Amino acid sequence: MDFNFDPILESWPFLLSGLWVTLQLACGVALCAFTFGTLVALGRRYGPAWLRVILVFYIDSMRAIPVLVVLVWIYFALPIATGVNLPPFWSALFALSFHLAAYVAEVVRAGIESVRPGQIRAGLALGMSGAQVVRKIVLPQAFVRMMPAFGNLLSLAVKDTAISTVIAVPELMRRADTIAAQTYAPVEVFTTVMIIYFLVIFPLTRIVDMVYQRISFLGRS
Numbered sequence: 001m002d003f004n005f006d007p008i009l010e011s012w013p014f015l016l017s018g019l020w021v022t023l024q025l026a027c028g029v030a031l032c033a034f035t036f037g038t039l040v041a042l043g044r045r046y047g048p049a050w051l052r053v054i055l056v057f058y059i060d061s062m063r064a065i066p067v068l069v070v071l072v073w074i075y076f077a078l079p080i081a082t083g084v085n086l087p088p089f090w091s092a093l094f095a096l097s098f099h100l101a102a103y104v105a106e107v108v109r110a111g112i113e114s115v116r117p118g119q120i121r122a123g124l125a126l127g128m129s130g131a132q133v134v135r136k137i138v139l140p141q142a143f144v145r146m147m148p149a150f151g152n153l154l155s156l157a158v159k160d161t162a163i164s165t166v167i168a169v170p171e172l173m174r175r176a177d178t179i180a181a182q183t184y185a186p187v188e189v190f191t192t193v194m195i196i197y198f199l200v201i202f203p204l205t206r207i208v209d210m211v212y213q214r215i216s217f218l219g220r221s
Contacts, residue, residue, distance in 0.1 A: 007183035008192050018175030019196060025092060025171060026158040032097035033157065034150070037104025044105065045112055046134070055105070062102030068163055071095040075167045092164035100157060107149045111142035144215055151208030155201045162197075172196065 008015070044055040062070070075091040078084060086094065115138045123133040162173040172193060180189040 003188055004185060005188050005192070007179060007185045008188055011179045011183075015172070015175050015179065015192070015196075018170060018172040019200075021089070021169065022158070022161045022171040022173075023200070025089065025096075025161045025164065025169065028093045029096045029100060029160070030154055030157040032093065033100035033104050033153070036097065037101035038108050040101060040105035041108035041112065042134075045109055046130075059102045059105055062099050063106075065099075067096065067099045067160060068166065070099050071163060071167065074098075088164070088167045088169045091167060092161070092169050096157070096160050096164070100153065100160065103156075104150075104153060107146050107153065108142070111146040111149075112138055114145055115141050144212075147208060147212040147215075151205050151212070154208065155205050158201050158204070159197070 040055050040059065044052050044059075047055070071092060074086070074095045075088065078086070078091075112134075119137055119141075120133055123137045124130070128136070161169075161171050164171055165174040165177060168174065176189050176193040180186040183189070
């Protein structure tokens with residue numbers, strides 16, 4: 001088979017604009033999912049019983065439903081059910097964040113519960129409030145311990161953006177689809193896209209691992 005990468009070279013700016021949308025979407029998803037997931041974990045761990053029931057149902061539901069189904073429902077079904085129409089980019093951002101936050105919540109909950117109860121009792125014995133114990137003793141150690149798992153979720157946030165091509169978000173995969181259809185060079189186009197995803201995600205995970213190795217001692221107790 002003869003490979004012809006001329007279509008890639010000719011369409012490079014078009015492909016890079018899709019990569020820019022992918023990075024914007026991934027950053028937005030990571031920020032929203034990590035923030036909301038942390039709040040969900042704190043609510044499940046320290047909230048009232050009625051709130052814990054709701055949050056557990058949300059977490060289990062998101063883990064049981066494919067992210068593609070959530071994305072399609074928000075983009076196509078939500079406007080019919082509520083009359084709220086979201087543009088493709090914001091539909092993808094909301095759906096991917098809402099789905100990923102359930103996994104973040106479980107990671108955060110496990111990190112919080114990994115801190116020894118004796119440290120919490122010691123903080124309370126020193127006169128700290130429950131909120132101060134969580135903020136100054138529990139969370140600093142828990143977040144260090146959660147960094148490897150957070151690295152995995154961060155890479156997942158980037159990879160999940162490719163799913164948004166089904167609702168016409170002009171991200172990298174969507175642009176690649178367009179180029180492949182116009183140039184009849186799917187092997188070259190999708191090989192290039194695969195390499196681009198690797199070049200984005202691999203350094204990201206390595207950086208997280210390097211940072212964790214440097215600060216892992218802060219999570220030991």
